[in-house]
Amino acid sequence: MxxxxxxxxxxxxxxxxxxxxxxxxxxxxxxxxxxxxxxxxxxxxxxxxxxxxxxxxxxxxxxxxxxxxxxxxxxxxxxxxxxxxxxxxxxxxxxxPGRSVGLKSIESDLLPYNIRKIYEETMLSIDNKQYILAGIGIRAIVETVCKDLDAKGSNLFDKINSLREMSIVTSEGANTLHKLRVLGNDAAHEVKAHNSQLLELAMEIIEHMLDGTYIIPSKVQHVFPKNG
Ligand SMILES: [Zn+2]
Known part of the structure; x- marks a missing residue:
């Protein structure tokens, strides 16, 4: 014994x-x-x-x-x-608590509530090395942003192209979003864990998009409020 x-x-x-x-x-x-x-x-x-x-x-x-x-x-x-x-x-x-190097946390309290919740949970997944969940979270952020901005189309592929047509993202930005779309597809359908470097790069791209779409416009609105 x-x-x-x-x-x-x-x-x-x-x-x-x-x-x-x-x-x-x-x-x-x-x-x-x-x-x-x-x-x-x-x-x-x-x-x-x-x-x-x-x-x-x-x-x-x-x-x-x-x-x-x-x-x-x-x-x-x-x-x-x-x-x-x-x-x-x-x-x-x-x-x-868990942590990762390199990713800066954006001012998520300036994001719409549902995007903020997914963003914060995805960051937690990366910090705690839950890479399958992080891949699914990244795709969910892209989908929620498309919905919030009323992107047209019946699937995520078309919606991302719609964001480009609406000039919300550049052609390069749309190409990057397509890469993230495939990333989330792999995580959700093939239960595939991505490596931390790929996910951290994907989150950097997401943060750049959220910064330009929500956070900077919100700060501009605060500093230069519309008259009347
Ligand atoms: Zn410190």
């Missing part, structure tokens, strides 16, 4: 600074490790076989925006890899 043993220890404040991903700054910034609660465990099985693991549970703080969050760093004797120096145990690092 297997016997599991675990030991937990608090680690003193780590004075070293680390470059970690900040959810608010959306890039790597200097962080301090505020506290670490470390678990070390092992499971001894019949035949002298054992599995060992190690997990650091850390409270971290960005030294730029001062946001506090959480990360875990774990290794397991069952997960090993090799490099030029020989065998090693790769660290699995998870952040809570």
């Amino acid at each position: 297997c016997k599991i043993t675990k030991k937990f220890v608090f680690s003193e404040k780590d004075d070293g600074k680390r470059r970690l991903i900040c959810r608010e700054c959306r890039r790597e910034t200097l962080h301090s490790i505020v506290y670490s609660y470390n678990e070390r465990g092992s499971q001894d099985c019949d035949g002298g076989y054992s599995v060992d693991w190690d997990c650091k549970n850390q409270i971290i703080q960005c030294l730029g925006c001062e946001t506090v969050s959480f990360r875990t760093i774990s290794t397991c004797s069952e997960d090993m890899d090799y490099n030029d120096d020989g065998m090693y145990y790769p660290e699995a690092i998870k952040y809570y």
